[in-house]
Amino acid sequence: MWRTAPAARLATLRILVGTYTVAFMLARSASFWQSADLPAWQTEGVGVLWFLDMPWSPTLVHLLFVGTVALGVLFTAGVGFRVIGPAFALVFLVMSTYRLSFGHVIHTEHLVALHLLAIGFSRSADEWSFDSRRRQEVPQDHVRYGIPIRAMILATVITYVLAGIAKVRHGGMDWLVGDVLRNQVAYDNLRKELLGSPHSPLGGWTVRFAWLFPPAAVLTTFVEIGALVALTRSRRARWIWAISAWGFHVVVLALMAISFPYPLSFVAYACLFDVEQGAERVIQAARRRTGRTSDSKSDRLSAATSGGIPPING
Amino acid sequence: MTPNVDDRRVSRWVARLVGLGIVAVIGVVPVALDRDSYPLSTYPMFSSRRTAVEPVHTAVVTAADGAVRRLSPTQISGNDEVIIAAQLVYDAIRRDGGEVLCADIAVRLSDVETGSEVEIVTERYDAIDWYEGRKSPISRVVHTSCRVSGDGS
Numbered sequence: 001m002w003r004t005a006p007a008a009r010l011a012t013l014r015i016l017v018g019t020y021t022v023a024f025m026l027a028r029s030a031s032f033w034q035s036a037d038l039p040a041w042q043t044e045g046v047g048v049l050w051f052l053d054m055p056w057s058p059t060l061v062h063l064l065f066v067g068t069v070a071l072g073v074l075f076t077a078g079v080g081f082r083v084i085g086p087a088f089a090l091v092f093l094v095m096s097t098y099r100l101s102f103g104h105v106i107h108t109e110h111l112v113a114l115h116l117l118a119i120g121f122s123r124s125a126d127e128w129s130f131d132s133r134r135r136q137e138v139p140q141d142h143v144r145y146g147i148p149i150r151a152m153i154l155a156t157v158i159t160y161v162l163a164g165i166a167k168v169r170h171g172g173m174d175w176l177v178g179d180v181l182r183n184q185v186a187y188d189n190l191r192k193e194l195l196g197s198p199h200s201p202l203g204g205w206t207v208r209f210a211w212l213f214p215p216a217a218v219l220t221t222f223v224e225i226g227a228l229v230a231l232t233r234s235r236r237a238r239w240i241w242a243i244s245a246w247g248f249h250v251v252v253l254a255l256m257a258i259s260f261p262y263p264l265s266f267v268a269y270a271c272l273f274d275v276e277q278g279a280e281r282v283i284q285a286a287r288r289r290t291g292r293t294s295d296s297k298s299d300r301l302s303a304a305t306s307g308g309i310p311p312i313n314g
Numbered sequence: 315m316t317p318n319v320d321d322r323r324v325s326r327w328v329a330r331l332v333g334l335g336i337v338a339v340i341g342v343v344p345v346a347l348d349r350d351s352y353p354l355s356t357y358p359m360f361s362s363r364r365t366a367v368e369p370v371h372t373a374v375v376t377a378a379d380g381a382v383r384r385l386s387p388t389q390i391s392g393n394d395e396v397i398i399a400a401q402l403v404y405d406a407i408r409r410d411g412g413e414v415l416c417a418d419i420a421v422r423l424s425d426v427e428t429g430s431e432v433e434i435v436t437e438r439y440d441a442i443d444w445y446e447g448r449k450s451p452i453s454r455v456v457h458t459s460c461r462v463s464g465d466g467s
Contacts, residue, residue: 002329034393039418041409042402047352093353100352102393104401113353114340147329151336158341163357165345170361183364186441194370194437196384197396204445 005146007139008276011078011127013149014119016275018076020267021092021112025069027261035099036061046105047097061098068095075120078129089113089120112262114155115271122148128279152271157227160245164224167217175217182213188256203255216251223248230272242269366442367452371403373412373419375462376431389422390415407434407457416460423462433459 025032036058045052055061068091074080075088093116096109125131126139139145167175174180186207192199206212223244229237249263262268344354373390375383387399406415412434419432438452 002326031394034388037392038398039392039402039414041414042405047354097352102398102402103405104397105350105352105355106395106397107355107357107359110353110355110357143325143329147332150329151332154333154336155340158337159355159357162341162345162355163359163361166356166358166361170358171363174363175361179366180364181360183366183368183441184360186366186445187364187368188360190439190441190444191370191400192396194372194384194439195390195396195399196386197399207442207445 002143003146003150004141004143005149006141006276007127007145009274010122010124010145010148011129012275012279013271014078014124015076015128016267016270017115017119018072020262020265021116022069022072022076024261025072032065032099033062038102042102044103045101048093049097049101052101064095068092078125078131081125081129081131085120085125089116092116108260111156111159111268115152118148118151149271153230156268156271157230160224160227164221167221176221177214179210181217182207182210185255192257198257200255200257206255220248238272242272367438367440369436369438371400371407371436373403374433374435376433378429390419403434412457416458420460420462428462430462431459432462
């Protein structure tokens with residue numbers, strides 16, 4: 001956990017995860033909005049809303065949704081981050097918890113909620129933010145930027161490992177070498193058809209080939225438990241695992257019409273990499289296209305993140 | 315300014331404690347409690363010993379000529395998440411045989427399905443057979459039905 005990192009890396013993660021979350025909330029706005037209209041008898045609080053036994057007023061839910069999106073925009077821009085950072089992480093947690101407090105927990109928002117907590121409660125607006133726009137010096141690499149990133153990596157790894165363990169724990173050897181995965185794909189698609197929801201014709205066609213599924217099950221478990229390699233410093237191992245995990249989600253989408261948008265967007269894996277270098281390249285390319293010369297702060301930041309000139313105060 | 319050795323030692327210990335705390339809270343506690351929640355979870359999705367023949371709880375509309383039409387998750391639950399709709403029907407059947415839910419759906423459909431009947435059903439299919447072209451249900455239980463009146467009642 002004790003590793004230094006550049007402020008720009010954590011800032012890039014703030015921008016990526018913040019942008020993803022705002023986009024996700026807007027894309028799923030109907031579901032968030034409609035959660036105000038679910039029947040009162042279905043209310044079953046989970047997580048931080050464990051005490052919930054009756055729904056909130058629709059007005060409150062709608063205001064909370066709009067407020068969460070507005071906070072998300074400020075979070076991403078790094079405005080008043082000492083307050084906005086923790087506030088957005090917590091309000092998103094409450095809003096997303098409320099949506100899941102009606103009888104069934106969907107597993108698409110767990111990791112983004114945990115990542116937002118790590119980013120929101122750290123100094124992730126020390127660079128590339130509204131708050132830091134007047135500051136000329138580039139912050140030194142520091143553990144205060146490294147620890148939240150390690151926390152994000154740890155959370156990512158744990159979620160995948162737990163998913164792998166659950167399959168072996170609940171499904172046993174049948175999950176790995178039997179028909180369990182094939183039945184899962186067939187049942188899930190059938191249920192969607194019977195409930196008038198989009199399903200995967202490809203998944204329906206694939207279940208005719210029983211021999212495909214045991215190797216797919218072993219591979220799935222291997223990728224999930226293999227997340228542990230992301231804890232190493234090997235960049236190559238991290239890339240291989242992240243692409244494997246992303247590919248796994250693509251296959252789930254193709255065969256079961258189940259979308260896990262956070263990993264599919266690849267933002268879930270951004271914490272594994274030196275994302276600030278990519279961001280810096282994008283900024284430089286944009287500058288070249290517009291013919292704008294770079295300002296001195298960006299030059300120093302670029303040099304610092306690429307290991308060139310030591311940062312000011314270094 | 316370089317942090318002194320004591321500061322570095324303290325911060326290393328703090329970092330280790332943070333790491334252990336994360337492992338304990340996100341990794342150990344949910345498994346020890348065996349509880350799927352949010353944002354802490356055991357991530358049990360797709361891990362159950364699913365068989366090919368499982369019940370599907372749903373709601374359908376039967377027209378006057380007997381034709382059965384499937385309803386969307388939004389028409390069933392007011393929300394577009396299919397899992398929430400499925401859970402809602404299951405809970406409704408356990409709660410009161412689906413009577414309240416049936417009436418709710420009938421109200422939602424009153425503009426478009428006047429004269430039809432809403433049925434809350436549990437259907438059993440062999441999911442593998444379904445995709446091999448054999449689509450007859452193994453069993454079909456109608457828990458309750460109610461008429462879509464068209465006057466919003």
